[in-house]
Amino acid sequence: MAIDQLVSSLGENPYFGAGFGLAGLGIGLASLRRAYGIAAIVFRRQCMVTLEVTCRDKSYFWLLQYITKNARNTQHIAVETQFNELETGKVETSFKFVPAVGTHFFNYKRHWIRVDRNREQQTIDLHLGIPYETVTLTTLGRSKQLFLDLLEEARNEELIKHEGKVITYTAVGSEWRQFGHPKKIRPLSSVVLDEGIADRIMNDIKEFNSLSNWYSQRGVPYRRGYLLHGPPGCGKTSYITALAGEMHYSICVLNLGDRSLTDDRLIHLMSEAPTDSIILVEDIDQAFTVREESPKTQAMYEGLNRVTFSGLTNMLDGAVSTEGRIIFMTTNHIDRLEPALIRPGRVDMIEYIGYATDHQLKKAFIKFYPQTSNLADRFVENVRLFNKPVSMAMVQGLFLRFKNEPEVMLKNVELLWRK
Template structure:
């Protein structure tokens, strides 16, 4: 008997036709459907592996770029990210980066097919980033988690390669750090000419600190280091920190203490979650608040400018909740305005005065800008002519003067020294 004959005989059966047979078939179909759903859930639980990457995770953008370049090149559903890069010729190049858009994508990696689902919650915002909440979910056959470890590591290496030889700047955005602008070409440390021995002293101290974490741990000493660069404006304090970050292959976290939205709690949180291998730069620290030794009139002048207190900064720098492995640079034009508690050892471990140009700096800067057979003689004569004026001059003034005369005859550079103080 065939299946069609069997069904026809069931239709002629009075009990089946009365409804009990139809009920039995419906019940069987429901049980079969539920059984298949349970089997699918069981299969996904034991024979498939899923990874969810939220947009707040640092690897989120790395993963999207990696999927585009390595895994899902043939996908037809894309989103665009437009950026601008300045070429060596001075022209600005527009770059379009295509990343997988929201939806489902299929890719092949490590001998395994992987389903990529990018979802966006239009009604849910990431409070830290101020953008719709997004996730990328990866689903693959098998139980080996290493496939995702390898994938994320490749994505990280790809991201690092794009910033190789560059310095990343970060700024505080609400309660997190975000890259500021495009990564910058690393500035050579030798391009910032400080007085003899100062640059080497600071850079050697930083390198010694970075290489001796175990020494600090064994002796129970907090593993952090603070530096203070003080002196007149335009003498290279901030420029040196930028060049030093390039020398150490570190990024820079720019922290504006005078921001009205900054308070003690936010300051402490930002210092504790600063990206790894970065220098935290607090520029013009004297402008953040007044010293406890200032007069009432001076305190009244600064009242209400910000919400950061001195005690809040002191606790953030070396309180019980302060982070480890941190390098902090502070700069100021007025050392006498700083509270003694802020610059004591433990908070500031090395202080250096970055002042107006000395003979050594004048000669070194001249030799960096010009060349020729009589370069040493011209450099010495240039330094003599500047020092004869008995007027202080900053490296910024010297550099600006050289930029004006970059194509001039060297004798003309020597003959127009008075132009240094015109502006």
């Protein structure tokens, strides 16, 4: 009886009733909030698919460009300014718009996709020197195929822009980054080498590309190395660039003089090189000298780079070297190279690209002055009268000086050797 009276009195107490009601309301709201959170998590896991792309991924910039093009209602954009120096020395400026940091929406194949571009202000990408960024795509559904189609389409649109052009990559940190704008393909016929050299190299690469199974069946490492040597200005780099365009390859320029380049990073770069690309190592004689040289000469080269001779040879044919790659090395002084560097297995073909021969002089004249090809032999004779070596770069410079005046040019052949 006493308990019933106590309960009755507490129920009639307004303070107790108010407190109990508030507590019950709080518990109820907390339960609803927790249930909502659990339901949201279950919904995202079961009914939504999310794709995160970091700024370190190669598809990151392709995706940004694609979103900018297709998210027509997006007004919050950022600009990326690029500079490109032409061969003439003129610098061109181009602007690209990309989605700014924040949230965007666009429709792809009748699916609305939410785009969140996030930037970590406190985290810096040490290789790129910019804040670390991610792009997160979210859409309803459970199939990942939609995102695969989106990435494939973004990649194809970017490749179409570069169709008929050669892309050059350079090493930035531990990855390859596009350097400048893609350049128009230079016709292979525009690079005049001595008779037979261009065809030998081209045929060798074509044969190499068609024999992957042959190499595998015989246990031979599937890689190919080329060394072009000779005086400067004779067409070594020009030929490699034109060859890349002819083969629809890109060019990865590897600078062994980079002070940040180490053996480990060198091997990593080789393993991460874009497919269908030529690895170009120019002036390799500047990186390593022959061991037989005097201590005084060797001291001049000490400390120029952090890549060791062992690291370079391991990259070329060691246990960690990559398969299916084509590497070109150039040098103006083949006598400075360590013989072990250019032995078979590391360098499979060596070609001398020397001063202009009569064949080259005549062919270059006909190509530049097709209307007066009958004067080609006379041009060769005039050049040989001076009994001095001449590079194709010197010849081209003379032709450019007298673009439409072959007769005047023939009277000023001595200008070839004037600085």
